[in-house]
Amino acid sequence: MAQGTVPSRTDDVSLMVITLEINPYIWDKHGMGAAFSIQAMVEQMIIFVNSYLLLHHQNQVAIITAGTEGCAYIFDSAASKQGPSNAQPAATNGSANGVSEEGERGIGSILASRIQRVVSEAEQKWKDGGSGGEPNRTTYLSGALSMALCYVQRCLRGPKPQPQPRMLCIHGSPDAPQQYIATMNAMFSAQKLQVPIDVCMIGGQDSAFLQQAAHLTGGLYQKPPRPEALLQYLLMVPAMDLHSRQFLLAPRPAGVDFRASCFCHKKTIDLGFVCSVCLSIFCQFSRECSTCGAVYTMARPTPAAGAKRKEPEA
Amino acid sequence: MDFIRYLSELPPVKLDRLYESHFTCQAVLRSLPPIAKQYVLRLLFIEQPIAGETMRGWAKPEALGKHNAAMERLDQLRVLLETGGKSGKKDASYRLNPVFQQQLQRALSGAIGPPKDPLPPALASHKPSPADLNAYALKQWESLLLFLANAGAPGGERRGDQEPSKMIKGLLRRAGLMGTSDEGGVRISDEGFRFLLMDLYKQLWVVVREYVAEIEDQGLDGAQVTCFLMELGFYPLGEPHGVNRLSSLQKRVVEDLASVGLVYIQKAGGQSCFYPTRLASNLSASLSESSTWQPAEGFIIVETNFRTYGYTTSPLQIAILRLFTRIEYVLPNLVVGTITRESVNTAFSNGITADQIVAYLQQHAAPQIRQRVPVVPETVADQVRLWERDRNRVQQSRAVLYEEFPSQERFAAVVDYARQVGALLWQNPIERRFVASDGRHDDIRAFIRNQSRT
Numbered sequence: 001m002a003q004g005t006v007p008s009r010t011d012d013v014s015l016m017v018i019t020l021e022i023n024p025y026i027w028d029k030h031g032m033g034a035a036f037s038i039q040a041m042v043e044q045m046i047i048f049v050n051s052y053l054l055l056h057h058q059n060q061v062a063i064i065t066a067g068t069e070g071c072a073y074i075f076d077s078a079a080s081k082q083g084p085s086n087a088q089p090a091a092t093n094g095s096a097n098g099v100s101e102e103g104e105r106g107i108g109s110i111l112a113s114r115i116q117r118v119v120s121e122a123e124q125k126w127k128d129g130g131s132g133g134e135p136n137r138t139t140y141l142s143g144a145l146s147m148a149l150c151y152v153q154r155c156l157r158g159p160k161p162q163p164q165p166r167m168l169c170i171h172g173s174p175d176a177p178q179q180y181i182a183t184m185n186a187m188f189s190a191q192k193l194q195v196p197i198d199v200c201m202i203g204g205q206d207s208a209f210l211q212q213a214a215h216l217t218g219g220l221y222q223k224p225p226r227p228e229a230l231l232q233y234l235l236m237v238p239a240m241d242l243h244s245r246q247f248l249l250a251p252r253p254a255g256v257d258f259r260a261s262c263f264c265h266k267k268t269i270d271l272g273f274v275c276s277v278c279l280s281i282f283c284q285f286s287r288e289c290s291t292c293g294a295v296y297t298m299a300r301p302t303p304a305a306g307a308k309r310k311e312p313e314a
Numbered sequence: 315m316d317f318i319r320y321l322s323e324l325p326p327v328k329l330d331r332l333y334e335s336h337f338t339c340q341a342v343l344r345s346l347p348p349i350a351k352q353y354v355l356r357l358l359f360i361e362q363p364i365a366g367e368t369m370r371g372w373a374k375p376e377a378l379g380k381h382n383a384a385m386e387r388l389d390q391l392r393v394l395l396e397t398g399g400k401s402g403k404k405d406a407s408y409r410l411n412p413v414f415q416q417q418l419q420r421a422l423s424g425a426i427g428p429p430k431d432p433l434p435p436a437l438a439s440h441k442p443s444p445a446d447l448n449a450y451a452l453k454q455w456e457s458l459l460l461f462l463a464n465a466g467a468p469g470g471e472r473r474g475d476q477e478p479s480k481m482i483k484g485l486l487r488r489a490g491l492m493g494t495s496d497e498g499g500v501r502i503s504d505e506g507f508r509f510l511l512m513d514l515y516k517q518l519w520v521v522v523r524e525y526v527a528e529i530e531d532q533g534l535d536g537a538q539v540t541c542f543l544m545e546l547g548f549y550p551l552g553e554p555h556g557v558n559r560l561s562s563l564q565k566r567v568v569e570d571l572a573s574v575g576l577v578y579i580q581k582a583g584g585q586s587c588f589y590p591t592r593l594a595s596n597l598s599a600s601l602s603e604s605s606t607w608q609p610a611e612g613f614i615i616v617e618t619n620f621r622t623y624g625y626t627t628s629p630l631q632i633a634i635l636r637l638f639t640r641i642e643y644v645l646p647n648l649v650v651g652t653i654t655r656e657s658v659n660t661a662f663s664n665g666i667t668a669d670q671i672v673a674y675l676q677q678h679a680a681p682q683i684r685q686r687v688p689v690v691p692e693t694v695a696d697q698v699r700l701w702e703r704d705r706n707r708v709q710q711s712r713a714v715l716y717e718e719f720p721s722q723e724r725f726a727a728v729v730d731y732a733r734q735v736g737a738l739l740w741q742n743p744i745e746r747r748f749v750a751s752d753g754r755h756d757d758i759r760a761f762i763r764n765q766s767r768t
Contacts, residue, residue: 012348050422051358054340055351057595235355244348247377 012241013163015060016052017151018170019144020045022067022119024126025137026172026203036202036228042115044231045170049111052239053077060163062151065115066144066171067122068136073147074114078155139173141209142182145197149189156193166196166219168238169210170230172203177266180209187213196220198238202227208257208268215256222251263291317597318345320523322390328537329392335541336417337548341597342391343418349373350384354393354410358418363397363407440582442589444552447578451591454575456630458482459517463510463633465492465502479573489524504665510634511670513677518596521574529567539567546576546590547597554580554587612678618691620653625680637661638671653694658701668702712752713739716762719746724765731761 027038045063053059063075145167152165167190187209190197196219199210206223214221220240224233240248259268262283273282278292288295321329321342332338343354353372357364373381388394393414396406409415442450461478478486486492491506509517522543530536542564549555557565557579568588572579576597578589613631615623622639624631625648632649635641638661639651651657661671672695679689688695719725725746732738737754741747750758 012351047422051355054343054422055355057344232359235358239355240352241348244352247349247374247380248352248372249374 012243013056013058014241015152015155015163015165016062016168016238017148017165018045018049018061018063018168019071019141019148020063020065020115020170021139021172021202022065022115022122023137023139023173024119024123025068026139027119036230038119040228041170041202041230042112042119044234045115046111047231048234048239049075049077051235055239055241058163060155062148063111064144064147064151065118066139066141067118068139069122069125071140071143071147072118073151074118075111137173138176138179139171140179141169141171141173141176142179142186145169145183145186145190145213149186149193149195152193152195164242165193166198166242168198168200169213170200170202171207171210172201172227174203174205175207175209175268177261177268180261180266181263183209183213187216191216196242200224200230200233200238202230206257208259211253211256212258215253220250221253221256317341317519318387318391320519322387326392330411330413331537332540333392333411333414333417335544336421337544338541339414339417340421341544341547342393342414346391346393347380347384347387349377349380350388350393353384353388354418357394357408357410358415358422361409363409365407369408440580441554442552442578442580447552447589447591450578451575451593454573455514455593456628458486458521458574459510460630460633462486462491462502462506463630463637465506481570482573485521485524485528488528489520491520502664507637507661507664507666508670510637511666511674514593515596518593522597525570529563534563538563542567543597546571546594549590549594551592551595552589554589557586557588612680612684614675614678615680615683616653616675616690616694618693620694620697622651622653622675624649624651631678634674637664638666653698655701658698659705662702662705668699671698713749714752714755714758715747715749716758717745717747722746727765728758728762732758 022038027041049061049063052061059077061075061077062073065072065074148167152167155162155165187197190213195217197210197213197217198219199207199214199221201207201210201221201223211221213219220237222233222237224230237251240250259270260272260281261268262272263280264282264284264286267283269281269283273285274280275282275289275292275294276296277294278289280289280291282290321332324332333342343351346354353369356372369385370378370381385394389396392411394408395411397409458478461482483492486506489505489509490503491509493501493503509520512520526536526539526543529539538561557568560568568577568579571577571594572588574593575591576594578591580587580589613625614635615625617623622635624635626632627647632641632644635649635651638653638658640654640657641649641651643650658668658671662668672690675690675694676688683689716728719728722743725743725748729738729741729743729748732748732750732754735754735757737750737758738748739751740749
């Protein structure tokens, strides 16, 4: 796994897609506790988005929430700008792309109300679900990443020239092994599209998935020791545009957890079996690959001889 | 970078007054170099001074030059203040200008936005559409540029249907873009030709800066005008604003700016309101010099054979193309011209540089050829630069011709002397003439006098 390289840019314009953790389980007393409420997070996010948009008048931002019930696009700074400006003929020579008309005015209130709505819906569902059966506590990270990539794709196919797209994951919940394949696929797509994924972990533990995502795509991974000061961390690291990253130092990752999850039981494993045809990973030996259907023919049915052992990566 | 340069030339007291408006703070942040922007963000919510050493640690060691440039810019603009420590470079510590910091925090928290005024009912039915506003801004600004361009055209024919107001003419003259010709008419200056080829942002700032200076010369409050202009830049487009809540000075500014196309004034039934146009929002745009980001609205295609196609109907753009191309056909939506040695030389003699021509062609390249690398064919760009260098190949300096020497001996003596002082340039002993550089003329004349006396 080669570390991702990010194309260098000569200007500091970018399109940022933010995925925002709104899993009520994380934000509830069980998780973050009273130290950092979701309301405080929303307030800090608003300031962050405002400052990011202020940096350059062509900066764009889109926000996707990731919760236990699904993901949703809740904000798109380009949408509020596009309506009137597309209908107009271009101005004289030089720049015609004005400041986002609506953007400057009401981002705070728009964002706050939309996030609040999504959050309260999620909380409601979570409480309803809590009475009967085991509630889903995992956040749809893979879903949010895929939606973000779809958004990036749409922009890349739009009129040129485009700002450099990048992604920021504000994530708190532990990795969900059942999303391993989808998440990894999203990462590889991001790598191919040269979209760096920056990660800011606000939960208690590191996320192996997102560590790998940042590593693969050339993004920055950080886990603030004090999540309640989220804004300062955001202003220090992910606010850096790709142009400035050539000149400014970024925090060094302590290490990346490269362990994979097996395809059969979705467990995180150090050692396992890898299909010699399709490279699927399994924690148990079987005679047939469940992914590609390859049948392993062996002289002796001992696991060690038939399937290759996956070497743990450092 | 005209805006920044303008601000950094202001005395500290004035600058601090400007920062009392959060619009100015936002505009300043936007026009900083990328790294400096990041530094401001990092310090935005930090109240304590930060050691200069720590800040140096933010930049990569190899990018120390960029770091120093950013720090210098921040210091010049008084965004970053040195506190504590010795004022020596080593152990100084910095913090954001408290006024600037406070205003920016307020602006970013989203608590305040541009004021919104209800549209008076008398005007509501005639609210201009964004397209109308755009067309108005375009017309006003182009008429200004066209006036300037036509002032330079031979014969000075007036094709514009309207003359710009007296105030604008005054501004243009003040900025040194126009001078008075020998016949008493107006003439575009070399500066003016360069102005025509600048991008819109720079042009705007040239005019705005002169306008503010003009206001100050009249003994009025320039800072208030600058703040107001910044504020206009952040107003949402196409929204009406009442004139009544403005101060009398601001009212005057609005009236003046309407003639340039920055705002559109609507009047009906004794009430009036104004709409900032797209030009106004350009005032707060952040176009740094390093930016390769250009809006896709070009119209020029340059071929390797020096043929230039301009898909435009605007008389201004045709006039600008005419500055450095030989126009061959003018079709309803297309002008075809050739970049020739003569046409480019005319441009050079008007003070336009080769780099400006190439940059103009690049900036206004049609979207079809925008993806091409390089946008302007190398042959054309190189040739234009070579032609410019051709002009600089010959240098002129004053010299004096000496002739009609009475005898060959005298001639030889004087030539010898001229050679000794290093002034001899050319000699012809048969015709007894020689040329020496002007600088030593007095010495040589004295020598000849002495000789003729003896």
